[in-house]
Amino acid sequence: RGKRAFIAGVADDNGYGWAIAKSLAAAGAEILVGTWVPALNIFENSLRRGKFDESRVLPDGSLMEISKIYPLDAVYDNPEDTPEDVKSNKRYAGSSKWTVQEVAESVKQDFGSIDILVHSLANGPEVSKPLLETSRNGYLAALSASSYSFISLLKHFIPIMNPGGATISLTYMASERIIPGYGGGMSSAKAALESDTHVLAFEAGRKHKVRVNTISAGPLRSRAAKAIGFIDMMIDYSLQNAPLQKDLSAEEVGNTAAFLASPLASAITGAVVYVDNGLNAMGVGV
Numbered sequence: 001r002g003k004r005a006f007i008a009g010v011a012d013d014n015g016y017g018w019a020i021a022k023s024l025a026a027a028g029a030e031i032l033v034g035t036w037v038p039a040l041n042i043f044e045n046s047l048r049r050g051k052f053d054e055s056r057v058l059p060d061g062s063l064m065e066i067s068k069i070y071p072l073d074a075v076y077d078n079p080e081d082t083p084e085d086v087k088s089n090k091r092y093a094g095s096s097k098w099t100v101q102e103v104a105e106s107v108k109q110d111f112g113s114i115d116i117l118v119h120s121l122a123n124g125p126e127v128s129k130p131l132l133e134t135s136r137n138g139y140l141a142a143l144s145a146s147s148y149s150f151i152s153l154l155k156h157f158i159p160i161m162n163p164g165g166a167t168i169s170l171t172y173m174a175s176e177r178i179i180p181g182y183g184g185g186m187s188s189a190k191a192a193l194e195s196d197t198h199v200l201a202f203e204a205g206r207k208h209k210v211r212v213n214t215i216s217a218g219p220l221r222s223r224a225a226k227a228i229g230f231i232d233m234m235i236d237y238s239l240q241n242a243p244l245q246k247d248l249s250a251e252e253v254g255n256t257a258a259f260l261a262s263p264l265a266s267a268i269t270g271a272v273v274y275v276d277n278g279l280n281a282m283g284v285g286v
């Protein structure tokens with residue numbers, strides 16, 4: 001039987017989540033996605049109207065199929081812990097069962113189990129503020145959306161993951177080196193995500209034979225990255241300074257995710273894998 005993947009954090013065809021879905025589909029996996037509730041309508045309509053058809057083309061010429069799109073807000077674990085004003089917000093009221101626990105239950109009901117879990121989402125409301133000017137709420141919101149969201153997804157999906165399954169998240173070098181402009185606690189959130197990758201690899205490996213890895217990706221002009229505001233500078237910097245002076249394509253990250261999710265990577269867990277044209281290895285810019 002082919003493998004089944006749930007990819008959280010796909011709302012258009014520009015980001016890493018979409019590219020990972022395509023690489024997994026090309027390798028024969030069935031694709032389920034979790035889409036942020038406020039972005040759901042536009043994503044579903046665009047998909048239906050054929051706006052993504054060109055980017056759905058797989059290497060064999062067929063179009064990537066998404067078996068089901070689930071509304072998801074990974075900041076909320078279950079209905080009991082979700083504030084009333086969010087539930088009644090008109091962007092949320094039109095969808096149901098979008099907390100992490102409910103999405104995992106729905107996937108279980110619809111498909112029984114999954115083999116691959118991908119976390120490709122982040123959010124930091126104060127990302128444009130330096131860390132020194134970040135509020136407590138902004139900092140905690142960045143950690144909640146970008147780091148705890150992975151713990152919550154793993155916790156709720158692991159009971160329906162087949163042994164030998166794999167999970168992957170996306171991180172950024174700003175966790176370990178100073179990248180001015182990646183503020184609001186987002187650098188802290190990525191540091192937590194990487195540290196948690198180690199601890200969760202141990203716990204999920206022992207408990208369920210599930211692997212946990214994270215990809216430290218180079219800069220990509222995604223919707224989220226454009227919102228931060230310095231993405232073109234980061235792409236230029238990488239072209240100037242990285243060992244490989246070429247564009248980084250989302251597909252290169254997608255292919256690495258497909259490898260990490262496959263039996264070819266059966267002994268790799270707890271790893272931070274750099275897919276950044278080697279930029280992380282440089283000590284100084286030249």
Ligand code: NAI
Pocket residue numbers: 008009010011012014015016017035036037039072073074075119120121122123145170171172173216217218219220221222223224225
């Ligand atoms: P993207 O905009 O394609 O993906 C981010 C997704 O997160 C969006 O679909 C958004 O709707 C979703 N999202 C935000 N808050 C959410 C929530 N509470 N619940 C559910 N979904 C939520 O952008 P991108 O850049 O592809 O981001 C994917 C991952 O890659 C993120 O973890 C990001 O930090 C990471 N990354 C991105 C880099 C870049 O240069 N674009 C570099 C290194 C890592």
